[in-house]
Each structure stands twice: as structure tokens, then as C-alpha cells.
Amino acid sequence: MLVRRDDLALMPLSEFIVAMAGFRDDTHAPPDGIVPTAVELDLPVELDVERKPDGTVHLGGGPPTQKIETSVMPVFHRLAVRIIATEAW
Amino acid sequence: MAERAAPSWSLKSFLDSLTLELDKVQETLAVKAVNRRLTYTVKDLSLELQLFPEFDGEELRFTTARPGETGAARINFELGSITDRQIRETTREPITRDDVAIELVEGIDPRTRASLEKIGVSSVKDLEQMEKHNIDIEKVSDSPIDYRKLAQMIQRTRRRRLAPHVRSASLTTHEGETVVAIEGENLVTAKPGPGFPRAFLNGEEVPVRTASDTTLRIGVDESRLAPGANALQVALDPYAVLRMNLRP
Numbered sequence: 001m002l003v004r005r006d007d008l009a010l011m012p013l014s015e016f017i018v019a020m021a022g023f024r025d026d027t028h029a030p031p032d033g034i035v036p037t038a039v040e041l042d043l044p045v046e047l048d049v050e051r052k053p054d055g056t057v058h059l060g061g062g063p064p065t066q067k068i069e070t071s072v073m074p075v076f077h078r079l080a081v082r083i084i085a086t087e088a089w
Numbered sequence: 090m091a092e093r094a095a096p097s098w099s100l101k102s103f104l105d106s107l108t109l110e111l112d113k114v115q116e117t118l119a120v121k122a123v124n125r126r127l128t129y130t131v132k133d134l135s136l137e138l139q140l141f142p143e144f145d146g147e148e149l150r151f152t153t154a155r156p157g158e159t160g161a162a163r164i165n166f167e168l169g170s171i172t173d174r175q176i177r178e179t180t181r182e183p184i185t186r187d188d189v190a191i192e193l194v195e196g197i198d199p200r201t202r203a204s205l206e207k208i209g210v211s212s213v214k215d216l217e218q219m220e221k222h223n224i225d226i227e228k229v230s231d232s233p234i235d236y237r238k239l240a241q242m243i244q245r246t247r248r249r250r251l252a253p254h255v256r257s258a259s260l261t262t263h264e265g266e267t268v269v270a271i272e273g274e275n276l277v278t279a280k281p282g283p284g285f286p287r288a289f290l291n292g293e294e295v296p297v298r299t300a301s302d303t304t305l306r307i308g309v310d311e312s313r314l315a316p317g318a319n320a321l322q323v324a325l326d327p328y329a330v331l332r333m334n335l336r337p
Contacts, residue, residue, distance in 0.1 A: 014113035021118060021129045035127060047138065049103065049153045051096040057106040072156040078137040083129045086122070 010048045010060030021083050037085045044076035097143050097150035104166070107136070111168060135167040147203055189213045189246050196242045204230040213243050241327075248328035251275045258333060263306055268298060269321060269335060271305040278302075281326040289322045290335075291315065297323075311337070 010016075020041055048060030066074055114131055122128040139154040139161035154161035184190050190212050191197065191205050208230055210216050216239075219226055227234050255273040263270065269290075277286055277300045288295050288307045299306040305323065318334040325331060 012110065012113070013107070014110040014117070017110070017114045017131060017134070018117045021114070021131060022121075023129075038132075039129075047153060049098060049138075051098045051102070055099075055102055057098045057102045059103075059106045059110050074156050075139055075154045075158070075161075077139055077153075080133075080135045080137075081131055082133040084132045085127055086130050087127055 010046060010062045013047075013059040013061040016045075016061045016063075017081060020081060023083075035085060039083045040080070041083070042078070042080040045079045046074050047077050097152045099148060099150050103151070107166065107168065131170075133167070133169045135165060137163055137165045140164050184212045185214075189243060189250065191216070193246060194239075194242050195246045195249070197239070201234055201239065204234060213247070216243070245328045248278070248326065251278065253325055253329050253331060255331065255333075258335070260309070260335065260337060263298070266298070266308050267311045268306040268308055271307070271323070271331070272303060273305075274303060276300070276302060276305050277325055285324060285326045287324045289320075291319055 023036075023039065044064055045061050046064055048058070050058045050060070052058060061079070064074060064076060111131065111134065118128060118130050140151040140163075141154060141158070141161055143150045143152065151164075191202055191210060194202075194213075205211075205216070205226075208226070210219065210226075216226070226236060253273060253275045255271055255276075257270075257272045259270050261268060261270050281300075286297050286300050286305065288297050288305075290307075290309055290313070293313075295310075296308045297305065298308050307321070307323070314335070314337045316337070318336055321331075321333050321335050323331040
């Protein structure tokens with residue numbers, strides 16, 4: 001779940017990106033055969049850019065919460081991420 | 090749809106936040122890598138935002154487009170990973186302990202600070218570097234800067250960070266002379282300025298025999314000491330004065 005339903009705020013952007021990078025999260029065994037070495041994602045996103053009282057910015061993000069056009073559609077920004085495989089050990 | 094707050098933000102604070110979020114991503118993925126032989130890291134990221142820019146004459150700020158708003162500008166940010174070597178080559182060194190960030194200089198007005206930051210001066214060392222290269226800051230900045238006043242403010246801030254601390258003061262004899270010996274820290278700085286330190290006992294100037302970071306010896310005529318309290322004032326430099334009462 002990438003949207004906190006309790007306060008309707010979007011998740012921190014980092015959690016959203018980590019979720020995208022976790023597409024092959026069951027790799028306990030050493031890899032063999034063919035594995036994805038790079039994944040490029042380019043997707044529309046909703047963003048929360050909230051300025052805090054101290055002037056810093058909080059970034060929240062997530063996939064679109066609405067796909068069907070109603071009276072007012074959310075603003076969709078665009079996020080592209082290139083994720084590459086690395087052998088840890 | 091999440092509710093968004095309207096206050097605008099600066100590009101710098103946005104990029105700081107975006108970089109912080111990416112650092113968190115890499116940290117989380119690095120933790121995952123402890124138990125997994127094959128893991129994934131974010132190599133590059135680009136973010137295209139729909140924004141409305143605002144310029145108040147000094148700073149460019151942005152607000153994110155909200156539902157129903159049209160005509161927003163599209164701004165694209167691209168972030169890529171760089172190596173340690175590239176970071177060392179392209180990043181300025183962090184402000185060291187003996188340096189003072191311009192934003193921390195006491196009494197500096199926001200306009201002067203903004204003018205200095207615009208020309209890449211963010212610390213006192215930067216300012217000294219400009220001076221070393223004979224760059225006239227008053228000419229290259231877009232607002233008049235009283236350099237002498239600025240130098241004084243910097244010295245005052247520096248002195249406050251290295252405030253004098255007195256551990257003990259006693260009346261003693263040194264090389265046959267009666268002296269007030271003051272022990273402490275940061276008593277006299279490397280460049281106290283011409284004529285400093287100066288000492289006054291009951292309003293009359295008395296000679297400073299020894300002056301260092303940790304010791305001050307002030308010559309006094311014992312016969313001129315009053316039986317009660319004697320006011321001793323020591324101007325260590327233009328920004329630090331010690332006041333104490335001595336009882337013989």
C-alpha cells in the first residue's frame with residue numbers, strides 16, 4: 001500500500017522508490033540463469049511537495065490515486081528510474 | 090488525492106530533499122544487500138514536475154501545480170550516481186571548525202548575505218580567498234557591501250565562538266614584580282589587533298607583561314591596591330573585555 005489512507009498523505013518518496021526497486025525481492029539463493037540486470041521505469045506519479053516551517057521540503061510520492069477522469073483530475077508528474085542489478089558478495 | 094499545502098519552496102530545498110530521499114533509498118537497498126547476493130540499486134532518476142515559478146526579485150521559488158490548474162511549467166530534474174572521486178573533485182569542502190558560515194555572522198543583514206551567496210561566498214574563508222585574489226567584492230556583488238563593517242562582524246562572531254574563559258586569577262610575584270596572574274583559555278587570540286591586550290586597574294592603565302592563549306600577567310603596584318575591591322578590566326581585543334574585582 002503506497003498511500004496512507006489515515007491522513008491521505010502520500011508516502012515518503014524514498015519508500016515509493018524502494019518499492020519499485022523491490023521487484024525481485026526473493027533472491028536469497030545465488031543467482032543463476034537469466035536475471036534482470038537493469039529495469040527502467042517511467043511512470044506518472046502524484047507528488048506532495050510540502051514546505052515545512054523551517055524551510056525544508058518534505059517529498060511524498062506515489063502512483064496515481066485516480067485513473068478515471070472525474071470533474072478534476074490529480075496533477076500527474078513524471079518519474080523515470082533506472083534500476084540496475086549489483087552483486088553484493 | 091492528497092491535500093497539498095500552498096507555500097512555495099526554493100529549488101535548493103527541493104533538491105536537498107530529493108537527494109535525501111535518494112540517500113534513504115540507497116541506504117535501504119544497501120541493508121537489503123546484506124542478506125542477498127543479487128540486489129538492485131537506483132542508478133539514475135529523472136523527475137519531470139509541473140510547477141509554477143515565482144520570482145520576488147531576489148529568489149526563484151516554485152509551487153507545484155494543483156488539480157484543475159493549467160499552464161504549469163514543466164521542469165525536469167535528472168540525478169545520476171557519481172563516484173567518490175568525482176565528489177571529491179567537484180564538491181567544496183565542508184566548513185571547518187575554524188571557519189564561520191556567512192549565515193552565522195551576527196548582525197549581517199539578509200541583503201548582504203544574499204549578495205555574498207550569489208557570488209559563491211558562503212563562509213569567511215571564501216571571503217578571505219576573494220580578498221587574496223584581489224577581487225573587489227563591492228564591485229562584483231549587486232548591492233553595496235561595507236567590507237570594513239562586515240570584517241568587524243566576522244571578527245565579533247569568531248570571538249564569540251572562541252569566547253575567553255577564566256579558570257583562575259591570583260595576585261602573585263613574577264620575576265620580582267607583583268602581577269595579577271590570570272589562567273584560562275582563549276584569553277588572547279593570534280591576532281588581537283594593535284595595542285591589545287590592554288589592562289586597567291581602578292581606571293588606570295597597568296602594563297600587560299605576558300599575554301598568551303592561556304596566561305595573562307598584569308603588572309600591578311601593590312601600594313595602589315585599595316583595601317576593598319579593586320576593579321580590573323582587560324580589553325583582550327576589540328571584541329572581548331574581561332572585568333573582575335580583586336581583593337588583596
